[in-house]
Amino acid sequence: MNVFFVMLILSAFASCTNSAPKDAETDPFSNGGNERNMIVVISDMHLGADLAYAECNKNLPSLEKMLYRIKAAPNVSELVIAGDLLDEWFVPAPIDTYQGKDQTDFVQRIAATNKGVFDALNSIIQEKKILVTYVPGNHDLTISEANVDLVLPGINQKRDPELGLGTYYPVGYPEIAIEHGHRYNFFCAPDPISNQDIAPGTIMPPGYFFTRIGALYVSQGHPAEGADIVPVITQNTSGDESQNLLFEYWKMWEWTLNTFKIQNKFDEKIIVTNVDGFTGAYAVNDVLPFQTTPGGFIDVNLYKGIQDSWLQRQAHNHVPVNIPAYQAITGSAISTEADNQAITQYFLNPDSDVRIVVFGHTHVPTIKTSNDHLGQKAIYANSGTWIDHNSLDTTAMNFVVITPQYKDAASHTFVKLYSFKNEVVALMAEDSLRF
Numbered sequence: 001m002n003v004f005f006v007m008l009i010l011s012a013f014a015s016c017t018n019s020a021p022k023d024a025e026t027d028p029f030s031n032g033g034n035e036r037n038m039i040v041v042i043s044d045m046h047l048g049a050d051l052a053y054a055e056c057n058k059n060l061p062s063l064e065k066m067l068y069r070i071k072a073a074p075n076v077s078e079l080v081i082a083g084d085l086l087d088e089w090f091v092p093a094p095i096d097t098y099q100g101k102d103q104t105d106f107v108q109r110i111a112a113t114n115k116g117v118f119d120a121l122n123s124i125i126q127e128k129k130i131l132v133t134y135v136p137g138n139h140d141l142t143i144s145e146a147n148v149d150l151v152l153p154g155i156n157q158k159r160d161p162e163l164g165l166g167t168y169y170p171v172g173y174p175e176i177a178i179e180h181g182h183r184y185n186f187f188c189a190p191d192p193i194s195n196q197d198i199a200p201g202t203i204m205p206p207g208y209f210f211t212r213i214g215a216l217y218v219s220q221g222h223p224a225e226g227a228d229i230v231p232v233i234t235q236n237t238s239g240d241e242s243q244n245l246l247f248e249y250w251k252m253w254e255w256t257l258n259t260f261k262i263q264n265k266f267d268e269k270i271i272v273t274n275v276d277g278f279t280g281a282y283a284v285n286d287v288l289p290f291q292t293t294p295g296g297f298i299d300v301n302l303y304k305g306i307q308d309s310w311l312q313r314q315a316h317n318h319v320p321v322n323i324p325a326y327q328a329i330t331g332s333a334i335s336t337e338a339d340n341q342a343i344t345q346y347f348l349n350p351d352s353d354v355r356i357v358v359f360g361h362t363h364v365p366t367i368k369t370s371n372d373h374l375g376q377k378a379i380y381a382n383s384g385t386w387i388d389h390n391s392l393d394t395t396a397m398n399f400v401v402i403t404p405q406y407k408d409a410a411s412h413t414f415v416k417l418y419s420f421k422n423e424v425v426a427l428m429a430e431d432s433l434r435f
Contacts, residue, residue, distance in 0.1 A: 028401050028418050028425050029073030036077040036129070039170050040070055041178055041400040043082035043360025044385035046090060046139060047117060049097075049109040053219055055090050055387040060117060062397055062423050063386055067120035076130050078170055082360040082383055083137020083180030086110050086148070089211040090139065092219040093262075093271040103275075104147055111151040118151060125154045133158055135166035137180035137360060138188040138207060142276045164190040164203055165317060173404060174353065175435050177346060181359030181382075183317045184341040186310065186328035187252070188361070190317055193309040195302055199277030206303050209287045210256055212271050217260035226261030228284075230254045233291035236298055245307035246298045248329045250289040255333070257284065320349050335362035335382075342380040347372040355435060356415060358383055358400055363390055365398040367417050367429040377433045379415045397421050398428070405434055 031038055045063065048054025056063070070076055086107060091097045098106050111118045125132045133156040134148060141164040145157055158168040167179040182188040187207035195202055217223070233250055236243035257266075264270050266284035273279065282302065289300040300306075310325040321344050331337035338361055346354040350373050358381045365384030372378045384390075384398025397420040405411040412432035419426045 027073075028399075028416065028427070029070060029076050031075045031403055034074065036075055037404050038073070038076045039078045039080065039173075039176070039402040039404075040076055041080045041082055041358045041381075041383045041402070042066075042386070042398075043137070043180065043383040044084040044363055044387065045081075045117070046084055046087045046385070046387050047110050047114045048087045048090060049106055049113055050095075051113060053090070053092055053095075053215060054113070055087065055389075056114075058388045059386050059397060060114060062420060064116040064120050065423060066397070066399070066420050067117065067124065071120070071124045071127065071130065078131045078133065079124060080168060080170070080178050080358075081132070081134045082168075082178050082358060083135055083182070084139040084360060085134065085137070086140040086143050088140055088143060088275065089208055090215045091212060093212045093216040093264075096272050097275050100274075103143065104150065107143060107147040107151055121152055121155075125152060131156055131171065133168050135159070135168050135179055136164050138164070138182035138185075138205070139211075141182075141190060141205075141208075142203065160318060162190065162192075162203075162316060162318075170402075175355045176358075176402065177354045177356070178358045181338050181342070181361040183319060184323060184328075184338065184345065185361070186325075186332045188332075189313060189319075191303075191306070191309075191313055192316055193312055194304070194306050195278075198302070199279070202277035204276045204278065206287060206306065209271060209282070209302070213256070213262060213284065214260045216262050216264075216270070220263050223261050223263050226257070227263050228266045230257050230266075230288070231290065233289065233298055234294050237295040242308050243298055245325050245329060246289055246300065248326060249300075249307055250298065252329060252332060253288050257288070319345065320351065321345050335364040338362045339366065339368055339380060339382065343368075343370050343378075347378040347380075349373065355379070355433060356402065356413065357381070358402075360385070363387070365417055365419070365428060367415060367431055369431050379431050379433060381415050381417055384417075384419075409434075 046055040051057045124130050135158050159166040165183050170176050190203040191205040192203045235247045269281040269283050271282040286301045289298050291298050342357040346352045346357045355378045360383045363385040366382045368380045370378050381400045383400045386397055390396045399418050401416045403414045405413040412434050414432045416430040417428045419428050
């Protein structure tokens with residue numbers, strides 16, 4: 001849900017003998033030897049079906065070049081796409097996403113619109129020297145396995161049994177976990193509970209509607225003033241926990257609508273859906289909590305009761321360590337909350353042996369070091385994004401490279417974060433540890 005995250009932001013190693021990898025700054029995809037052992041992680045490409053509004057447009061030629069560099073690299077063993085490859089969310093609200101057809105046609109249009117990128121990915125897949133793995137993100141939450149395979153035949157997909165989620169542990173490295181990171185976000189995690197009477201079988205979370213509105217704001221040229229104002233509501237004086245949570249949920253909507261001001265009244269039925277069980281069009285007022293009496297009962301039309309079902313959603317989405325609803329709601333727009341969840345869910349979780357975690361989702365590339373529940377060093381990395389306009393211009397076109405350790409005791413596993421801005425590889429951050 002990149003519009004909800006408008007905010008901040010390997011190189012060559014040792015020889016093929018059992019010596020520690022050393023940094024060869026000129027080539028992030030070389031380990032200095034002949035062994036294929038490097039894992040490249042890229043995410044948040046946000047490829048759209050129409051370049052008139054797609055978030056990745058100007059960066060497409062650079063993305064193609066990067067993919068062909070990866071293909072030509074003799075030391076890369078895996079390329080992992082950590083979600084938000086196919087963008088079903090960033091579509092201006094009045095546009096019919098499927099154009100009266102279906103998801104299969106939509107995905108095929110994305111592949112045709114971004115032919116160079118798909119040609120590059122398919123050439124890597126078909127060559128079979130590099131294993132290409134895809135895990136879902138929130139923007140491709142409902143894209144089916146069959147439709148991904150339709151445009152990327154032979155790609156390795158790592159999915160949970162539940163649609164919209166997946167975690168990948170690279171071959172032979174159970175200490176490394178790669179996922180998009182949206183399962184921990186209140187507004188982006190699959191929601192199979194809300195709106196079932198309106199859209200049977202839907203899993204679309206409210207972030208979908210945020211993003212449709214945000215995409216409209218962008219398509220309207222970032223207007224300084226909107227056509228409507230957010231009606232003020234006040235906290236319910238009853239002290240009821242559910243009402244307090246719904247008030248916090250409203251505050252997030254208030255922030256969003258005051259940030260992404262649109263030139264439409266909130267009662268206009270402008271959000272055309274026809275996806276994932278939803279039909280017809282909805283107004284901003286359909287998703288915005290409301291109150292008829294100051295200090296009185298707060299209600300909402302779409303996502304009624306969402307503040308009370310978070311625990312159930314987390315169980316469905318296989319979240320190992322429960323996140324309190326208040327924390328999940330209030331932290332949903334803060335990129336560091338996703339970073340903190342990597343630490344909580346993996347490193348501080350006594351049931352986890354993972355030492356390296358890579359997320360996408362926030363578009364803020366970073367590497368952070370902490371200790372796990374056994375006091376061992378652990379590394380979290382975020383793989384950033386490839387959209388044309390990120391919150392900080394310096395953070396675009398990112399990727400992570402993991403080079404596993406060799407057998408000798410001095411060797412370390414390296415995690416490096418790069419930028420390809422202006423088609424120049426630049427090392428942004430790095431760290432290492434030994435399993």
